[in-house]
Amino acid sequence: MAIEPQSEPDQGAGGMSLHLPGRPPYTVTDLLEFPDDGNRYELANGSLLVSPSPTPIRQRALARLLRVLDDAAPPELEALPDVNLAVSQRDFYIPDVVVVPTEATSATELMFKPADLHLAVEIVSPSTKARDRILKVGAYAAAGIPLYWRLELTEGHSLYVYELEDGEYTPPVCYEGGKVAELVRPFPVSFDPADLT
Template sequence: MATTEPTTGHAPERTVLRGKPPFSVDDLLTFPDDGNRYELFDGSLLVSPSPTPMHQRALARLLRLLEDAAPPEFEPLPEVNLGIGPRDFFIPDLVVVPTGAVEETELMFAPDDILLAVELVSPTTRKRDRHMKRSAYAAAGIPIYWRIELAEGPCLHVHELADDEYKPAVKYEAGETARPVAPFEVSFDPAVLLRSRG
């Protein structure tokens, strides 16, 4: 059985996980709700701690922006289950899906449901968001991937799928207006994602 030791200021607690590597999505669905985010990449377990307050602020701001801009047939949702195969399972920070797919999906979305996947890069997820998830989302056929680098202003990197890989990203820095047009038109300065209220 695999174990994890969340890093906190308290004495480490051991979480016992059922199964053994390589893990399957079925294994992952039996894991305890212990405050960690569990994902799978080709059966390898990816464990992330709960998001930081600034990460949550940026996610809430972005969700509001997309909610306000989205036509009725599209729905932005935070932190959904995305099953790509028997040994690949991700929890994007935010997705946009067809509204009808929300009502038809019980546990996890399929890649065909995802019109946009968004990851907010933090120090603990930098490598997987920049490389691993980008390649996994492209291989799954997700048409648009946004990577938001919180430590860079923040800035927005927009990746669009061409064949089976993403084209070089279009980068929007803090202080300029990003105007991505897919899956629907929206415009915002990435700086607003971390700006305090008022």
């Protein structure tokens, strides 16, 4: 959901007022001052995107996908969950999984740049489906991320694979649950999307 300016403060858990630092349009600097309240805060052109804590099935899919990618990754690449991705001062995302060069994981930087990513993955949930299916396809392509995977848990456990070509993603290839997806990028890996849950 997107947060719009309000005349009254947001009500947090227990009816307590929740004041978020800064004013729209928000920046990455503003986000760094936000409370650690269990929500995931992202930015799209300065608009605040808020997601609740992940469901257990989404956490299971995330853990299993990380295991699959870790087992298949060459030493020079590594899969990581929930990293900070700063595209600009007004565009900030937290992909569910990324694949980055192993050398980039030893940096002390708080955020990754799009050029660091070989792959971004989003695991779609009811609260994120619009942004994962539309917004992030455009945002990740514009940022130059060469590969985007969208894992659908409610639609037959399907995996949609987008590849960057001439600055845009090609129409996605769908790998349906119940069949093994044989993928070659960012490295050879095979798995059945249904096995992730």
